[in-house]
Amino acid sequence: MNTLTHLTKRSNKLITAITLGSVLALSACASTQTSTSVDTGSFSMPAYEYLVLDNGLTIYLMPQREVPLVTVSAVVRAGSVNDTTSGVAAMTAQSLLLGAAGKSKAEIEQMVDFLGASIYADAGKEGSYIGADFMAKDSDTMLPLIKSLLLSPNFDANEFDKLRQREIAGLSQAKESPRSVISRYFDKLVFGAHPYGNATSGTSESLAELNISQLRAFHKSYYQPRNTAISVVGDFDAEQMKAELSQLFGQWQNGEKVVALNLKAHQPELSSANVLLVDKSDAIETTFLIGGKGISRDNPDYVGLKVVNTILGGRFTSWLNDELRVNAGLTYGARSGFVAYSQGGVFRISTFTKTSTTKETIDLALKTYARLWETGIDQLTLDSAKAYVKGQFPPKFETSGQLAGLLSDMYLYGFDDGFINDFQAKVDGLTLAETQRLVSTYFPQQNLQFVIIGNAEKIALIAAEYGEVTSLDIKAVGFGG
Amino acid sequence: MIRKILGLVLMLGALVSTTVQATQAEDIKSFTLDNGMKIMVLEDSSIPNANMYLFWKVGSRNEVPGITGISHFFEHMMFNGAKKYGPKMFDRTMEAAGGANNAYTTENLTVYTDWFPANALETIFDLEADRIGHLDIDAKMVESERGVVASERTTGLENSNWRTLQEELKGIAFRAHPYSWSVIGHESDITAWTLDDLVQYHKTYYAPNNAVVVIAGDVKFNEVKALANKYFAPIPAQASPREVKTVEPLQKGERRTYIQKASVSTPNVMLAYHVPSTSHEDYYALDLLSSVLSEGNSSRLYQSLVEKQVAIEVETYLPMTIDPNLFYVMGVANPGITAVELEKGMISEINRIAREGVTEKELEKVKNIKLMNFYRSMETINGKANTVGTYELYFGSFDKLFNAPEAYNKVTPADLQRVAQTYLRRANRSVAVLAATEETDE
Numbered sequence: 001m002n003t004l005t006h007l008t009k010r011s012n013k014l015i016t017a018i019t020l021g022s023v024l025a026l027s028a029c030a031s032t033q034t035s036t037s038v039d040t041g042s043f044s045m046p047a048y049e050y051l052v053l054d055n056g057l058t059i060y061l062m063p064q065r066e067v068p069l070v071t072v073s074a075v076v077r078a079g080s081v082n083d084t085t086s087g088v089a090a091m092t093a094q095s096l097l098l099g100a101a102g103k104s105k106a107e108i109e110q111m112v113d114f115l116g117a118s119i120y121a122d123a124g125k126e127g128s129y130i131g132a133d134f135m136a137k138d139s140d141t142m143l144p145l146i147k148s149l150l151l152s153p154n155f156d157a158n159e160f161d162k163l164r165q166r167e168i169a170g171l172s173q174a175k176e177s178p179r180s181v182i183s184r185y186f187d188k189l190v191f192g193a194h195p196y197g198n199a200t201s202g203t204s205e206s207l208a209e210l211n212i213s214q215l216r217a218f219h220k221s222y223y224q225p226r227n228t229a230i231s232v233v234g235d236f237d238a239e240q241m242k243a244e245l246s247q248l249f250g251q252w253q254n255g256e257k258v259v260a261l262n263l264k265a266h267q268p269e270l271s272s273a274n275v276l277l278v279d280k281s282d283a284i285e286t287t288f289l290i291g292g293k294g295i296s297r298d299n300p301d302y303v304g305l306k307v308v309n310t311i312l313g314g315r316f317t318s319w320l321n322d323e324l325r326v327n328a329g330l331t332y333g334a335r336s337g338f339v340a341y342s343q344g345g346v347f348r349i350s351t352f353t354k355t356s357t358t359k360e361t362i363d364l365a366l367k368t369y370a371r372l373w374e375t376g377i378d379q380l381t382l383d384s385a386k387a388y389v390k391g392q393f394p395p396k397f398e399t400s401g402q403l404a405g406l407l408s409d410m411y412l413y414g415f416d417d418g419f420i421n422d423f424q425a426k427v428d429g430l431t432l433a434e435t436q437r438l439v440s441t442y443f444p445q446q447n448l449q450f451v452i453i454g455n456a457e458k459i460a461l462i463a464a465e466y467g468e469v470t471s472l473d474i475k476a477v478g479f480g481g
Numbered sequence: 482m483i484r485k486i487l488g489l490v491l492m493l494g495a496l497v498s499t500t501v502q503a504t505q506a507e508d509i510k511s512f513t514l515d516n517g518m519k520i521m522v523l524e525d526s527s528i529p530n531a532n533m534y535l536f537w538k539v540g541s542r543n544e545v546p547g548i549t550g551i552s553h554f555f556e557h558m559m560f561n562g563a564k565k566y567g568p569k570m571f572d573r574t575m576e577a578a579g580g581a582n583n584a585y586t587t588e589n590l591t592v593y594t595d596w597f598p599a600n601a602l603e604t605i606f607d608l609e610a611d612r613i614g615h616l617d618i619d620a621k622m623v624e625s626e627r628g629v630v631a632s633e634r635t636t637g638l639e640n641s642n643w644r645t646l647q648e649e650l651k652g653i654a655f656r657a658h659p660y661s662w663s664v665i666g667h668e669s670d671i672t673a674w675t676l677d678d679l680v681q682y683h684k685t686y687y688a689p690n691n692a693v694v695v696i697a698g699d700v701k702f703n704e705v706k707a708l709a710n711k712y713f714a715p716i717p718a719q720a721s722p723r724e725v726k727t728v729e730p731l732q733k734g735e736r737r738t739y740i741q742k743a744s745v746s747t748p749n750v751m752l753a754y755h756v757p758s759t760s761h762e763d764y765y766a767l768d769l770l771s772s773v774l775s776e777g778n779s780s781r782l783y784q785s786l787v788e789k790q791v792a793i794e795v796e797t798y799l800p801m802t803i804d805p806n807l808f809y810v811m812g813v814a815n816p817g818i819t820a821v822e823l824e825k826g827m828i829s830e831i832n833r834i835a836r837e838g839v840t841e842k843e844l845e846k847v848k849n850i851k852l853m854n855f856y857r858s859m860e861t862i863n864g865k866a867n868t869v870g871t872y873e874l875y876f877g878s879f880d881k882l883f884n885a886p887e888a889y890n891k892v893t894p895a896d897l898q899r900v901a902q903t904y905l906r907r908a909n910r911s912v913a914v915l916a917a918t919e920e921t922d923e
Contacts, residue, residue: 040579040598041529041699066527067856106779106788113777114842116849135853162790169793169816172746177640282743285632285639315581317572326569329628332636354635384577391579391598394528399860474744 035379037428038387043394045417046403049238056226057249060407061241062233064400070139070234071400072146073131075408078222079123081195081261085210087202089123091164092218096121096130098159101148105159108145117142119149124200126342127412128222133401136235139244147248150223155212168204171481175474178280178287178453179352183339185451185479186289189276190346192268195261205477225252229411233400263343267293270447273467279456280474286358286454290365292444294338294345297413301438303426305338308438310385311377312336312369313349317384323368324351330361336369338442342413347444355455359462366448372439379432386427393423504859506883509869510702514709516718517690521879522705523697523865531599531698534866535609536874539686540589541664542725542804548674550666553586554630555682559593560584561622564615568622571608578604586664589803590874591686596863599699603708610712613692616683620676627672634665643811645740646751646913653736654753654807654911658729688719693873697866729755729805736911739919747793748820748916752827753807756799756904759875765888766896767808767904771797772847773839773897774810774831779846782812785830790815792823801875807911808904820914831905838898851889 048062117134191197313320313336324334334351353361511521562568580597655661775797786792858864872882
């Protein structure tokens with residue numbers, strides 16, 4: 001709630017799964033500059049244990065003793081990329097909370113709230129998540145609860161109908177805020193019919209079609225021990241926790257083998273510049289994304305790109321924010337970032353401005369982006385970005401929730417703790433010459449894709465200057481609504 | 482390594498008390514410089530980072546018509562150049578040292594937040610001392626920043642129904658007190674204040690005697706004290722700012738407002754009731770009442786409105802506040818439900834508490850939720866700094882943080898019923914409705 005009443009200096013992030021950084025190419029004369037490295041203190045992965053039960057269930061245990069809390073997070077390797085009907089992964093995950101093992105939704109909520117605890121469940125593109133946050137003393141109640149929600153949800157028809165109705169209403173409500181839905185439009189524009197283009201939320205029509213048996217089938221297909229990881233982080237004894245989890249989950253049976261999707265295949269080529277113009281007729285500002293394809297999470301250049309993007313649009317003094325906000329006063333914030341999935345991703349520049357300065361802002365964003373190729377990065381800026389990225393890294397892995405999220409991501413995207421432990425060395429090792437290679441290899445330069453949400457009557461002609469325009473009303477079904 | 486300490490045992494009726502490790506009063510060391518600046522330090526070496534939070538006792542409550550929003554605008558200007566570090570150099574220097582920063586402005590306070598590798602501590606002191614002691618407001622920066630703040634205002638109204646409703650609701654709930662306008666200010670004022678207004682504002686409010694500083698993280702108390710003496714102590718104190726003396730006259734009947742926005746899919750209703758300040762003894766009961774109403778799916782409003790498909794969302798909000806302020810309740814209607822039906826449902830649930838009270842078990846539940854929230858806030862160096870500073874400002878001393886469990890614990894079901902009866906009354910209420918079309922008189 002505070003964010004609604006506190007005004008801040010910086011713009012709120014457009015919500016993204018994972019954002020990385022931006023870059024510049026180096027001009028030859030800059031090579032005479034010497035590089036200096038800032039010591040930001042040492043940071044490594046907190047001690048943790050990793051084990052796999054006989055049934056294939058992966059378990060991560062990481063004791064953290066700062067506060068008497070425990071976070072449990074289970075991730076199942078299935079998400080909207082596996083949707084047969086749009087939204088089935090997300091609705092299956094959310095339906096886990098509608099009652100389980102004979103307990104009704106209301107009974108579970110009473111019990112959880114009474115302990116001051118919280119539970120959540122949802123799906124993303126490639127993972128379905130269920131988790132809880134509770135006081136250490138309540139482990140004996142909360143762990144069995146998580147087990148029953150994950151393994152034996154009731155899938156109560158009446159509760160499902162109510163949830164679905166709320167979700168459909170929520171889709172319309174989300175569209176009242178362009179910022180909260182624009183990423184869905186962008187993914188669809190870049191990936192088209194490929195599973196990465198699926199809106200995790202589903203649409204009002206697809207949700208209306210869903211039924212309980214589809215949820216049960218999805219649950220049966222993917223919610224299996226060999227397709228799941230459970231991470232426990234917080235105030236507990238590792239040996240005791242190991243015994244307890246083995247006892248709770250050891251008898252969980254696998255079903256039919258899960259066939260992994262080949263998500264690398266059939267990603268559309270972006271052979272022309274496209275503009276998706278989304279009309280919100282009472283808009284007082286224009287919200288837009290510009291970009292194209294990005295990288296997958298396991299890309300060896302992930303960390304280097306984080307540094308380069310930091311320079312382009314990943315921090316307050318980034319080129320984009322400096323030009324569009326600080327120098328021109330056109331917007332409250334401009335940024336850029338990579339969003340990485342397991343087999344691909346997107347890169348986007350994002351900002352917003354009042355309707356009357358739409359063209360000026362898009363043009364300045366493009367001009368600033370072009371500096372990557374036209375001017376390149378200088379050594380001082382690179383050194384600063386490296387210090388910044390290193391210095392801001394440890395607070396991302398401070399809470400039990402953040403650490404459980406990291407462990408879940410390690411399982412889902414197949415990286416290991418080297419990501420944390422080698423992070424500083426990787427950043428330190430990035431040279432100017434490397435940044436040039438990163439720019440030319442990864443940042444989309446041709447055939448840029450645009451999503452523009454605003455008052456079409458006033459900006460349609462402007463939109464047409466940037467590519468082949470497809471127009472639709474923000475209330476139109478599709479694109480996650 | 483985190484030191485193990487005992488603290489914060491909340492004894493709740495049936496619950497077994499447990500021994501926990503969490504920050505306690507002795508972990509916070511403080512000192513006050515001769516110029517009146519109070520500085521608090523929490524040593525915590527869990528990550529190689531630290532932060533500095535600077536709380537200034539100035540917010541939109543210190544404004545007057547004509548310069549509404551200037552506290553927030555000024556917050557932006559604090560980043561735009563001083564004597565040693567000119568325009569842009571505050572951010573560039575901090576980021577090159579591995580640090581990041583932000584700031585926020587509320588009705589009561591302006592808070593600056595620096596997050597940095599602990600090694601950069603001296604750089605941060607140098608940067609902050611420069612802008613506190615020698616801000617140099619650049620006329621050109623003022624003009625581009627007006628555009629930034631105008632965009633911040635617009636994007637809030639475009640994307641947030643909460644902000645749209647709250648801005649209108651404050652305007653009718655307060656007719657005398659400066660809480661009447663939004664923190665971001667009136668559109669016309671954003672374009673109108675002068676360089677001189679800003680210079681005066683800095684001189685008046687950005688005096689060390691008007692600040693509280695909290696530093697948490699991988700630092701040593703003695704090192705912080707030495708740096709504070711070197712960088713902050715030379716900044717001279719100023720005369721205390723003018724007190725805000727306006728007392729909002731008693732509201733003697735319901736007030737209403739309506740906002741039309743074509744793209745709103747279903748009606749949104751926001752209620753606001755006048756309540757006393759955070760330092761008032763009823764604060765804890767009101768805060769628990771807010772939780773009973775809306776925290777968790779077992780809460781009253783969720784059960785009666787969301788569960789019954791009347792609303793798709795309900796929330797309550799009780800801001801911490803220096804002067805008497807508002808208790809907010811907001812709901813978003815389910816399709817097919819009118820604004821009138823939603824409002825009726827919200828009010829009927831509030832009135833039920835005034836009429837019948839709450840159960841012991843419900844109260845115990847929200848006390849547990851509060852304890853959990855407290856632990857969550859103390860899990861990071863950030864949360865620690867923000868929480869400690871907030872208590873210092875709103876309760877008069879950070880020690881109150883450690884009395885909070887006891888203060889919450891003392892609240893009884895009868896207290897909750899009493900505050901509901903006292904404050905959540907029709908005559909004390911303002912209502913705002915946001916919808917695509919206004920309901921007709923027929």
